[in-house]
Amino acid sequence: MGTVDAANKDVNVSLTDEKPIVVFVLGGPGSGKGTQCANIVQHFLYTHLSAGDLLRAEIKSGSENGTMIQNMIKEGKIVPSEVTIKLLQKAMLESGNDKFLIDGFPRNEENRAAFEAVTKIEPDFVLFFKCPEEEMERRLLSRNQGREDDNIETIRKRFNVFLESSLPVIQYYKAKGKVREIDAAKPIEEVFEAVKVVFTPKGEKVTA
Ligand SMILES: Nc1ncnc2c1ncn2[C@@H]1O[C@H](COP(=O)(O)OP(=O)(O)OP(=O)(O)O)[C@@H](O)[C@H]1O
Numbered sequence: 001m002g003t004v005d006a007a008n009k010d011v012n013v014s015l016t017d018e019k020p021i022v023v024f025v026l027g028g029p030g031s032g033k034g035t036q037c038a039n040i041v042q043h044f045l046y047t048h049l050s051a052g053d054l055l056r057a058e059i060k061s062g063s064e065n066g067t068m069i070q071n072m073i074k075e076g077k078i079v080p081s082e083v084t085i086k087l088l089q090k091a092m093l094e095s096g097n098d099k100f101l102i103d104g105f106p107r108n109e110e111n112r113a114a115f116e117a118v119t120k121i122e123p124d125f126v127l128f129f130k131c132p133e134e135e136m137e138r139r140l141l142s143r144n145q146g147r148e149d150d151n152i153e154t155i156r157k158r159f160n161v162f163l164e165s166s167l168p169v170i171q172y173y174k175a176k177g178k179v180r181e182i183d184a185a186k187p188i189e190e191v192f193e194a195v196k197v198v199f200t201p202k203g204e205k206v207t208a
């Protein structure tokens with residue numbers, strides 16, 4: 001990975017030479033991003049970084065930002081980019097890998113522009129899991145992982161934020177030819193078959 005300013009307490013990763021491979025994994029809440037990222041990690045040796053998981057870990061760690069993050073998540077709102085980007089940078093640095101699936105980020109234009117400005121990283125491509133809202137709602141209401149935001153009131157707010165703030169980011173990358181869209185309404189195994197095609201280099205055989 002690029003140059004790391006280890007002396008900086010905020011763990012700034014300045015990627016001036018070799019840039020890591022970054023794939024942004026986007027899609028509505030419950031579209032199956034985390035599920036498919038776990039499969040991709042097994043098959044293609046990426047490091048999976050979920051922005052939501054990093055924020056939830058930050059709450060648990062008792063950090064000074066914990067209460068603010070918890071309140072934002074309960075309301076389905078987007079945490080300020082500065083906070084999330086620092087967590088992502090730290091996790092990238094600590095992973096020792098140079099291939100990342102960044103799941104649930106960028107969630108809005110502020111996330112996108114700030115990440116690019118701070119890290120100078122452009123994603124190789126954006127994996128977009130497209131799924132109807134009714135299916136995502138069903139999945140979230142039966143996820144049973146004890147998440148504070150998996151209740152119908154917050155789910156509806158998350159859907160609105162996705163439509164208003166996250167879809168424009170997907171449009172931005174679509175205009176750059178970077179979006180690989182997957183039909184995420186299918187069963188998990190079928191979705192992964194389509195994902196494998198995207199990650200397999202052209203000319204190579206898609207493996208089982
Ligand atoms: N293709 C699928 N068919 C049916 N259920 C699925 C499918 N993919 C994932 N699920 C289930 O739906 C739920 C949500 O999936 P997952 O956590 O992967 O979504 P997500 O997009 O990461 O959600 P969030 O953005 O809220 O973190 C989980 O219980 C998961 O097992």
Ligand SMILES: Nc1ccn([C@@H]2O[C@H](COP(=O)(O)O)[C@@H](O)[C@H]2O)c(=O)n1
Nearest residue numbers: 051052072073076077078079104105107
């Ligand atoms: N870039 C992000 C990602 C997430 N959040 C907050 O976390 C919540 C849960 O995210 P999941 O990806 O795990 O569903 C999300 O609703 C936001 O409140 C964020 O602020 N910024």
